[in-house]
Amino acid sequence: xxxxxxxxAVLALCLAPAAAAPSSQSxxxxxxxxxxxxxxxxxxxxxxxxxxxxxxDGRLDxxxxxxxxxxxxxxxxxxxxxxxxxxxxxxxxxxxxxxxxAGIIDGWLLEQETLQNWKRNPMLYASALSDGVHNLMTMExxxxxxxxxxxxxxxxxxxxxxxxxxxxITNPPPLFVDRGIGMFRGxxxxxxxxxxxxxxxxxxxxxxxxxxxAAGRARPLIxxxxxxxxxxxxxxxxxxxxxxxxxxxxxxxxxxxxxxPLASLITIGExxxxxxxxxxxxxxxxxxxxxxxxxVWRDIRRDHPKRGDVVAATQMLVDSLTGFxxxxxxxVVPKGERVVVAAAQPFDxxxxxxxxxxxxxxxxxxxxxxxxDARADMSPAEQDAWLERYNYASLINTSVxxxxxxxxxxxxxxxxxxxxxxxxxxxLNPFPQPSSxxxxxxxxxxxxxxxxxxxxxxxxxEMAQLSDALTRVCRLLSGIRVHSxxxxxxxxxxxxxxxxxxxxxxxxxxxxxATYDPTYGxxxxxxxxxxxxxxxxxxxxxxxxxxxxxHERLMTNGIAPIRAHRTLFLPADTAPVIx
Numbered sequence: 230x231x232x233x234x235x236x237x238a239v240l241a242l243c244l245a246p247a248a249a250a251p252s253s254q255s256x257x258x259x260x261x262x263x264x265x266x267x268x269x270x271x272x273x274x275x276x277x278x279x280x281x282x283x284x285x286d287g288r289l290d291x292x293x294x295x296x297x298x299x300x301x302x303x304x305x306x307x308x309x310x311x312x313x314x315x316x317x318x319x320x321x322x323x324x325x326x327x328x329x330x331a332g333i334i335d336g337w338l339l340e341q342e343t344l345q346n347w348k349r350n351p352m353l354y355a356s357a358l359s360d361g362v363h364n365l366m367t368m369e370x371x372x373x374x375x376x377x378x379x380x381x382x383x384x385x386x387x388x389x390x391x392x393x394x395x396x397x398i399t400n401p402p403p404l405f406v407d408r409g410i411g412m413f414r415g416x417x418x419x420x421x422x423x424x425x426x427x428x429x430x431x432x433x434x435x436x437x438x439x440x441x442x443a444a445g446r447a448r449p450l451i452x453x454x455x456x457x458x459x460x461x462x463x464x465x466x467x468x469x470x471x472x473x474x475x476x477x478x479x480x481x482x483x484x485x486x487x488x489x490p491l492a493s494l495i496t497i498g499e500x501x502x503x504x505x506x507x508x509x510x511x512x513x514x515x516x517x518x519x520x521x522x523x524x525v526w527r528d529i530r531r532d533h534p535k536r537g538d539v540v541a542a543t544q545m546l547v548d549s550l551t552g553f554x555x556x557x558x559x560x561v562v563p564k565g566e567r568v569v570v571a572a573a574q575p576f577d578x579x580x581x582x583x584x585x586x587x588x589x590x591x592x593x594x595x596x597x598x599x600x601x602d603a604r605a606d607m608s609p610a611e612q613d614a615w616l617e618r619y620n621y622a623s624l625i626n627t628s629v630x631x632x633x634x635x636x637x638x639x640x641x642x643x644x645x646x647x648x649x650x651x652x653x654x655x656x657l658n659p660f661p662q663p664s665s666x667x668x669x670x671x672x673x674x675x676x677x678x679x680x681x682x683x684x685x686x687x688x689x690x691e692m693a694q695l696s697d698a699l700t701r702v703c704r705l706l707s708g709i710r711v712h713s714x715x716x717x718x719x720x721x722x723x724x725x726x727x728x729x730x731x732x733x734x735x736x737x738x739x740x741x742x743a744t745y746d747p748t749y750g751x752x753x754x755x756x757x758x759x760x761x762x763x764x765x766x767x768x769x770x771x772x773x774x775x776x777x778x779x780h781e782r783l784m785t786n787g788i789a790p791i792r793a794h795r796t797l798f799l800p801a802d803t804a805p806v807i808x
Contacts (some may be wrong), residue, residue, distance in 0.1 A: 261310060272290065289358065303563065336480060362383060366423065420451075428573070473713065489807060495710070498702050526692055550634075560634055564663075572599070603616050613616065625678075625683070645785055664749075669754065722740040
């Protein structure tokens with residue numbers, strides 16, 4: 230299908246840098262958005278807190294059947310209210326927000342009413358507890374004593390949370406039980422060892438004593454439920470994790486506003502997978518023409534910083550990326566702000582993660598790009614295996630994705646996004662979330678740096694970028710094919726191992742993720758959507774197209790599904806979002 234484009238003059242206006250959020254939007258629609266977000270935060274405070282919505286931080290999610298019933302009724306009433314707004318009386322931004330909210334509400338109805346994962350996935354309960362407390366430990370949006378009181382209040386509801394889990398969970402998939410047990414055990418460890426570290430400045434105070442007692446009351450209850458899952462639930466768990474092709478398609482429509490047939494998305498994925506494989510082999514040949522591409526890649530992975538040097542090496546790379554983005558005119562970097570790379574906190578030991586200030590935080594909280602070095606108590610072989618993940622080429626690609634010009638830079642532009650809908654991460658896995666706009670931009674940024682020849686066109690950087698790109702395509706294929714019963718998990722693992730060159734243990738984890746995150750293809754689809762949009766806008770504007778302006782407008786549009794971005798850039802366009 231051919232796109233129908235506006236005139237270049239109108240498109241130039243669409244591409245103009247966005248100003249600060251307008252002070253006077255449609256009052257009734259703004260009130261509806263506030264009502265929706267407050268209700269969302271009330272029902273799912275652990276998700277909302279990570280988005281800068283803190284009005285219900287002291288609560289735990291209510292998973293009782295009565296609460297779920299009320300949520301479904303509320304969502305259906307909000308659907309009716311949302312449809313009542315006449316698009317002609319809304320601004321262009323509000324019309325897009327209306328479209329996004331309609332999809333998100335439908336996604337939540339699918340989740341709560343149709344799929345009913347609250348009846349079959351213990352991970353939901355563990356996530357509500359651990360993520361909610363962890364946000365209060367790490368996000369310094371309020372003084373430590375305030376956040377400690379909120380943790381104490383949250384922990385008081387642990388008995389109700391666990392009782393709901395015992396009542397609701399019936400015949401779950403074994404994999405969900407296994408993951409749930411691990412997450413609950415992790416929550417217990419967090420409350421016992423990590424909580425005191427997070428609030429070390431308050432040691433010896435009466436408030437710290439109260440927090441310790443609250444955690445002490447919650448831990449045995451959590452352990453008891455984990456034991457219950459292990460001894461009473463797991464032996465009889467035979468539930469099916471597959472939700473069916475129709476539900477996957479509906480999730481893509483709701484989360485991502487992508488209504489293309491799943492078969493079309495598979496065709497695009499298979500096409501791009503073949504292209505990336507050819508590019509991977511060609512990049513390896515530029516380095517070592519006579520060697521196997523996988524052997525070349527293994528050598529690249531062995532070139533990494535020494536233990537103790539990873540944080541400093543990452544900071545140098547991020548600063549270099551920042552200078553490159555500025556020098557190439559890819560986007561304006563906010564003056565006076567810098568991505569700060571830091572060693573991961575003792576209670577936050579992921580591989581690499583960007584803790585950017587949520588755009589709704591006012592004022593912004595400190596943002597950190599956390600890196601976890603190898604531990605001193607590891608054997609030399611274990612240290613080397615850990616540090617291999619920080620090989621220089623992959624570290625560049627990860628830093629592009631997480632920081633510059635990926636998630637961190639994106640988050641700074643979203644402070645100016647009109648309204649509130651596109652300034653938050655609406656959901657959290659395994660709930661609906663618009664990842665095509667969030668991770669799609671970060672994934673696009675990876676390819677952008679290779680296109681712009683950061684590092685002088687070094688093939689090693691390109692191979693690292695392509696390695697991650699291949700993985701993201703296999704996610705798309707696995708999410709669809711596993712839930713449509715075309716693939717088993719063994720088939721999905723084979724895709725990651727044989728077609729994306731992922732090591733066996735990591736390939737198994739990637740395949741298993743498909744069971745509870747069926748739309749994790751949003752990374753790839755978001756990147757494809759941005760590349761398609763960039764091509765179409767550039768073709769329409771011709772010599773007046775400006776890449777920096779395109780990037781800045783895209784980031785300022787916020788965390789929006791790619792269809793929403795396309796509507797904002799090309800209001801009269803009818804082309805497929807993903808090509």
